[in-house]
Amino acid sequence: xxxxxxxxxxxxxxxxxxxxxxxxxxxxxxxxxxxxxxxxxxxxxxxxxxxxxxxxxxxxxxxxxxxxxxxxxxxxxxxxxxxxxxxxxxxxxxxxxxxxxxxxxxxxxxxxxxxxxxxxxxxxxxxxxxxxxxxxxxxxxxxxxxxxxxxxxxxxxxxxxxxxxxxxxxxxxxxxxxxxxxxxxxxxxxxxxxxxxxxxxxxxxxxxxxxxxxxxxxxxxxxxxxxxxxxxxxxxxxxxxxxxxxxxxxxxxxxxxxxxxxxxxxxxxxxxxxxxxxxxxxxxxxxxxxxxxxxxxxxxxxxxxxxxxxxxxxxxxxxxxxxxxxxxxxxxxxxxxxxxxxxxxxxxxxxxxxxxxxxxxxxxxxxxxxxxxxxxxxxxxxxxxxxxxxxxxxxxxxxxxxxxxxxxxxxxx
RNA sequence: GGAGGGGUCGCAUAGUGGUCUAGUGCGGGCGCCUGCUAAGCGCUUACCCUGGGAAACUGGGGUCGAGGGUUCAAAUCCCUCCCCCUCCGCCA
Numbered sequence: 001x002x003x004x005x006x007x008x009x010x011x012x013x014x015x016x017x018x019x020x021x022x023x024x025x026x027x028x029x030x031x032x033x034x035x036x037x038x039x040x041x042x043x044x045x046x047x048x049x050x051x052x053x054x055x056x057x058x059x060x061x062x063x064x065x066x067x068x069x070x071x072x073x074x075x076x077x078x079x080x081x082x083x084x085x086x087x088x089x090x091x092x093x094x095x096x097x098x099x100x101x102x103x104x105x106x107x108x109x110x111x112x113x114x115x116x117x118x119x120x121x122x123x124x125x126x127x128x129x130x131x132x133x134x135x136x137x138x139x140x141x142x143x144x145x146x147x148x149x150x151x152x153x154x155x156x157x158x159x160x161x162x163x164x165x166x167x168x169x170x171x172x173x174x175x176x177x178x179x180x181x182x183x184x185x186x187x188x189x190x191x192x193x194x195x196x197x198x199x200x201x202x203x204x205x206x207x208x209x210x211x212x213x214x215x216x217x218x219x220x221x222x223x224x225x226x227x228x229x230x231x232x233x234x235x236x237x238x239x240x241x242x243x244x245x246x247x248x249x250x251x252x253x254x255x256x257x258x259x260x261x262x263x264x265x266x267x268x269x270x271x272x273x274x275x276x277x278x279x280x281x282x283x284x285x286x287x288x289x290x291x292x293x294x295x296x297x298x299x300x301x302x303x304x305x306x307x308x309x310x311x312x313x314x315x316x317x318x319x320x321x322x323x324x325x326x327x328x329x330x331x332x333x334x335x336x337x338x339x340x341x342x343x344x345x346x347x348x349x350x351x352x353x354x355x356x357x358x359x360x361x362x363x364x365x366x367x368x369x370x371x372x373x374x375x376x377x378x379x380x381x382x383x384x385x386x387x388x389x390x391x392x393x394x395x396x397x398x399x400x401x402x403x404x405x406x407x408x409x410x411x412x413x
Numbered sequence: 414g415g416a417g418g419g420g421u422c423g424c425a426u427a428g429u430g431g432u433c434u435a436g437u438g439c440g441g442g443c444g445c446c447u448g449c450u451a452a453g454c455g456c457u458u459a460c461c462c463u464g465g466g467a468a469a470c471u472g473g474g475g476u477c478g479a480g481g482g483u484u485c486a487a488a489u490c491c492c493u494c495c496c497c498c499u500c501c502g503c504c505a
Contacts, residue, residue, distance in 0.1 A: 041463060045474045052474090055431070055486040066485030191495095234460095363442070366460080 001091050001199075001353045008034055017097040020104050020314040025094040033087045037080065044076040092196065093203050096349040098314045099286075099323045105313025111326070112313070117297075118306030120330055121389060128395075129333035130387040131264040134160060136395055137412060140265060152254065152268045156383075159412045163399075164272060164383050166406030168247050171274040171299055175376055179295045181245035181276060186225040188248055189216040194228040197354030199320040199346075209251045209269075218251035222275035223373040227350050230279060234366045235358035241280040241288060245376060248273065265380045266338065272379035278372040279356065282348065285370035286323070289345040292374045293325045296341040299377050302402045305385050306330040308337060322347045329381065333388035338381040343374030 007014050007030060018025050051069045054062045103112055134140030139160025145153040156164055175181040195201040195217055200208065209218040219225060226244050235242070250273050261267040276295060280288045293309065300307035312324040321344035328337035348368035351357070357366035390398045396413035404410055 038463070041474080045463075048474060051486080057431095057485095063485040068485095070485070 001349060002094055002097070003352065004030075004034060004087075004091065007031070007091075007094070014094070014097065017314075018095065020098060021095055021317065022106075022315055023095050026090055027094070030087065030090050030094070033083055033090070037083045037087065040076055040080050040083070044073060044080060047073050047076070089202065092199075092201075092353070095319045096322050096347060098317055098321075099345075102317060102323050103311065103313040105315045108313075108316045110313040111316055112311045114309045114311050114325070116306070116308040118300070118304070118330070120306050120332060123332065125393045127332040127388060127391060129264065130331070130384045133333070133387050133391050133395065133397065134265075137397070139163070139412065149269075152262070153270065154265050154268065159407070159409065160383075162407060163386065163403070163412065164379055166403050167379060167382055167386070168272065168274060169406055170302075170403060171376055172245060172247055174298065174302070175245040175274070175276060175295060179243070179245075179276075179298070181243040181295075184226070184229070184244050184246045186219075186222060186246050186248055188219050188251075190219055190225055190228065191215070192217065194224050194231070197231055198224040198227040198350055199353060200224060203319065206255055207253050209253060219248060220252045221250050221273060221373075222246040222248040223277060226275060226277040226373070227354055227356075227371060230356045230369075231354040233356060235279065235356070235369065237359050237361050237364075240358055240369065241278055241284065244277040246275050246277070248275070264334065264384065266334075266384060268380065274376045274379070276343075276374045276376040279358075279369045280372065281358070281360070282367070282370050285345050285347065285372060288370075289323065289325070289343060289372055292372055293327070293343045296327050296343060296374055296376050299382075300327065300329060300340075303382070303386065303400050305389050305400075307340075318342070318344060320344070320346045320349050322349070327377070329385040331381075331385050331388045333391065334384075338385060340377040340381045340385070341375040344372065346371045346373070 002014065007027065011027065011031060015027055018027065047069055051066065051073065054066050054069070103110060105111065131140065131142070135142065137160070139156060139158055141155040141157055145155045148155070172183060176183050189211065192201060192215060195208065200220060208220055210216070211218075225248075226246060229244070230242075250271050252269060252271075254267060254269060257267065276292055278285075278288050278292060297307065297309065307327055307329050310326045310328065312321075312326060317324050324342055324344040326339050327341040327343070329340045331338050347370050350371045351368040356369050356371070358369050359366055386400060386403075387397055390400060392398060392411075394413075396411050399407045399410050399412065
């Protein structure tokens with residue numbers, strides 16, 4: 001959420017940001033509600049002040065005036081409540097402002113490829129897509145996944161599920177041991193407030209699963225509970241930056257992309273992900289973003305899979321982000337670059353929603369922190385990349401060196 | 414799921430309709446005093462919104478788990494919800 005005061009004083013900047021994002025947030029209505037709100041507040045505060053003075057005295061004529069005050073205060077309070085909830089809802093739907101370094105673009109085609117690393121392997125046979133390799137080896141079972149849960153579900157079996165588990169452990173170990181992250185095991189179901197804090201609600205409700213009886217929501221990413229770990233807290237001086245890493249399952253309806261990517265395990269309703277998350281001081285967040293990207297890329301390097309880094313343009317930037325890098329791994333079987341990570345600096349946008357602050361020193365006033373999130377990495381796509389990059393002519397898969405200690409085998413066959 | 418108890422300033426507590434402008438202790442900060450460590454004394458101690466001011470600063474409102482309600486007046490009474498504790502039931 002943007003600061004209302006900022007919107008009031010920098011309306012043109014906000015308007016331009018919305019245009020650049022091709023968003024339609026209703027800034028005009030916000031501005032007029034804000035004016036109306038402050039007018040009414042001035043009146044109601046004057047009335048409350050009089051009531052306060054009156055309440056100290058007792059007597060019949062002050063009781064008479066008191067009744068009048070009570071009634072008119074109530075009318076104004078009701079109006080204010082209505083304005084407030086409308087304003088709150090609108091504010092929650094305004095996207096974050098892209099940084100100046102973010103390229104302005106019309107669509108994802110305007111994202112900029114910053115670097116491409118690693119030589120795509122030369123095959124002396126035609127590389128197969130993972131769904132063929134996986135099915136032949138019996139490590140991915142699409143039919144039974146659909147039998148259990150319907151379309152976009154699959155079952156990993158045997159060394160397939162072991163491969164995913166190995167990747168998770170490899171990533172968690174690397175981030176905790178080499179990159180300084182602190183591991184957390186989190187709830188996969190969270191309260192509505194958490195999703196508001198992380199910016200998934202109210203705007204993106206249609207991509208979420210929810211238990212109506214308890215009003216608990218399944219997390220679409222660990223970013224949601226991680227953001228909310230420090231909700232309504234004031235972090236003490238000297239504690240920042242905090243780095244978290246967490247493995248969770250993620251649940252998404254993927255309604256918006258129905259019909260897209262239906263083949264294989266690239267896009268399911270349930271998938272696993274290792275997520276990196278940082279709480280930082282405002283001055284450091286961009287440096288921390290670069291480091292986070294490098295932490296994600298380190299996985300690609302160690303797995304020895306070709307990858308590229310993209311800087312997202314304003315049209316493709318996610319709602320809460322001021323600046324985002326995507327990392328893609330090359331998948332020679334389906335001949336496409338797979339998005340395995342998205343690293344974003346959300347600035348104080350989520351911190352304002354979730355009320356996450358820190359004190360620079362013991363004496364100073366609380367200030368909003370900056371939050372950053374990045375996949376480190378998204379599992380099923382890394383599984384795809386391993387399968388397709390390490391496939392062999394006989395249909396088997398050789399296991400990447402760094403995974404061999406986790407897999408206990410050198411070849412999946 | 415059933416029965417009961419509870420949520421007050423960083424922590425611990427007092428407060429059952431007006432004297433609460435929320436008291437006290439601890440902890441924190443500032444200062445004074447003291448020829449060592451210590452003790453003592455004084456002051457201070459949250460956050461949000463909004464108005465005025467170039468600024469230092471200053472006026473007003475709100476917040477006692479959250480939100481409503483009753484009342485001239487609510488930390489205090491009523492309703493809904495959230496969270497914590499104890500016992501019972503169930504359970505990996």
